[in-house]
């Protein structure tokens with residue numbers, strides 16, 4: 001995936017009764033976790049059986065209603081990538097468009113939208129992928145990146161990793177390098193599979 005493999009993303013889980021475990025952010029890999037992580041974790045709502053039965057949907061819209069928590073989430077990524085010679089932040093439609101542009105502006109990088117099919121008007125390259133609930137496709141404008149540019153991919157959540165894999169393939173096909181993928185949430189169900 002790139003030279004830096006770990007990330008600070010949050011694991012949310014549910015006991016199966018719709019209630020969410022509330023202390024997932026206390027410690028990561030034996031290190032004391034960043035104190036901002038707990039409030040970020042608490043602001044993510046888990047909605048059982050959305051958009052279909054059996055899916056525990058991790059909803060970031062409540063976090064967006066709390067500007068200090070939203071800012072903390074953006075700041076944590078900015079602190080991680082500032083000064084690392086990142087030329088571009090690639091955001092995945094739709095929820096990567098919420099965090100990606102703020103991170104890109106703060107670190108002085110360009111923003112590249114990776115869009116769902118038939119939304120970009122110019123020449124595109126495409127990658128199809130399999131989701132937790134269906135299949136989809138991502139597209140990127142040809143010429144959005146230059147060969148050798150260092151790119152960070154941003155999204156709200158990684159589940160199976162299919163979406164991020166498609167994003168990585170698109171960027172690598174253009175000759176740029178994916179340094180890291182930055183997501184707020186990592187679903188524990190897929191932790192050992194991604």
Ligand SMILES: O=P(O)(O)OC[C@H]1O[C@H](OP(=O)(O)OP(=O)(O)O)[C@H](O)[C@@H]1O
Nearest residue numbers: 093094095132157158159160161162163
């Ligand atoms: O790791 P994966 O299994 O690939 O799943 C993660 C993707 O699923 C969600 O988007 P979704 O496809 O639901 O699209 P949306 O943002 O347009 O709702 C999420 O925002 C990620 O992009």
Ligand SMILES: Nc1ncnc2[nH]cnc12
Nearest residue numbers: 055056057058132157159
């Ligand atoms: N459980 C989930 N919650 C929110 N977005 C998702 N995308 C894929 N799985 C998801």
